[in-house]
Amino acid sequence: MHSIYKTLRSNSYSVPCELCSISGLCVPRLLNNTLSSVLERKKSYSKEEIIVKAKTPLKKFFIVHSGALKTFVTTPENNEQINGFYLPGDIVGLDAISTKIHNNNIQALSNTLICELDYDELMNMIDTHKDVRDLVLKLLSADIYNYQKLVLCYSQKKSDERLATFIYSLYLRYQQRGHTSLSIKLAMSRAEIANYLGLTIETVSRNLSKMQEQNILTAKGKYIYINNLEALIDLVN
Numbered sequence: 001m002h003s004i005y006k007t008l009r010s011n012s013y014s015v016p017c018e019l020c021s022i023s024g025l026c027v028p029r030l031l032n033n034t035l036s037s038v039l040e041r042k043k044s045y046s047k048e049e050i051i052v053k054a055k056t057p058l059k060k061f062f063i064v065h066s067g068a069l070k071t072f073v074t075t076p077e078n079n080e081q082i083n084g085f086y087l088p089g090d091i092v093g094l095d096a097i098s099t100k101i102h103n104n105n106i107q108a109l110s111n112t113l114i115c116e117l118d119y120d121e122l123m124n125m126i127d128t129h130k131d132v133r134d135l136v137l138k139l140l141s142a143d144i145y146n147y148q149k150l151v152l153c154y155s156q157k158k159s160d161e162r163l164a165t166f167i168y169s170l171y172l173r174y175q176q177r178g179h180t181s182l183s184i185k186l187a188m189s190r191a192e193i194a195n196y197l198g199l200t201i202e203t204v205s206r207n208l209s210k211m212q213e214q215n216i217l218t219a220k221g222k223y224i225y226i227n228n229l230e231a232l233i234d235l236v237n
Contacts, residue, residue: 042115045108052093056102060116061093067112068187071104082196085109085188087170089177091117094140109187154198160207162197164235167217167224171232182226211235 042065045051051062054073062069064086071084071092083104086092096102125132157165170184186193194204208219216232218225226232 042113045112045114047108047110047112049108051106051108051114052102054102054105058093058096058100058102058119060118061091061122062106063091063115063117064088065113065115068109069106069112069114070109070188070192071106073104080195082192085192085196087173087177087187091139094136094143097140109192159197159199159203160210161235162199163193163204163207164211164216164232166193166197167226168232168236171226171229182229184224184226186222186224 045067051069066088068088069086069090069092070082071086072080072082075081084092092106093102095104122132122136126136154162167184170186171182174184188196190204191201193199194201197204208217211217211232212219214231216226216228216235218227
């Protein structure tokens with residue numbers, strides 16, 4: 001049996017610049033600035049630290065270099081509703097373009113390194129670089145598509161299918177970032193997964209146990225090892 005702690009290609013869960021989803025938007029790289037200029041744009045945040053609060057005027061977008069972020073809103077009952085998880089290479093805040101304010105709270109799920117992209121710089125690049133304009137449209141389209149998939153997941157899938165879809169989507173997202181292992185380290189807690197999927201913690205735990213009994217995966221703490229990828233895909237579908 002494979003070890004659940006099998007090392008991924010990147011232990012830090014960081015992404016090299018060339019695999020970042022917004023590599024074409026990197027201002028220092030577009031302007032042929034030095035590596036130090038790129039690094040100066042990076043800021044570190046501690047676990048659970050708020051990067052930006054909802055209703056804050058839009059001035060910057062945030063790109064995850066290492067670690068992970070979540071976005072959430074606070075309901076009228078003062079409860080947290082999570083609506084997104086962001087991994088290395090993801091850009092956060094594009095939904096704020098229409099309102100000019102951040103619609104969500106953005107919080108670090110772990111110690112996280114962020115690259116910042118100035119809103120005005122992005123708008124100027126859209127005007128002068130066709131490739132950047134096309135990339136922004138692609139990113140916005142992907143956001144819409146992912147939201148539609150989430151709604152479909154909520155409305156049509158059973159609880160075990162929702163969880164399988166979430167795990168498989170994480171696997172695919174890490175694969176796109178160069179991670180070649182079937183082992184996934186979850187940046188989010190069971191409670192946060194349940195909140196995001198509209199389930200209870202007990203339901204998430206029960207379905208994880210069920211998938212372990214079926215030898216689809218092995219779960220221990222924040223680690224999940226996919227034992228049978230085809231069976232996981234079957235459950236998703």
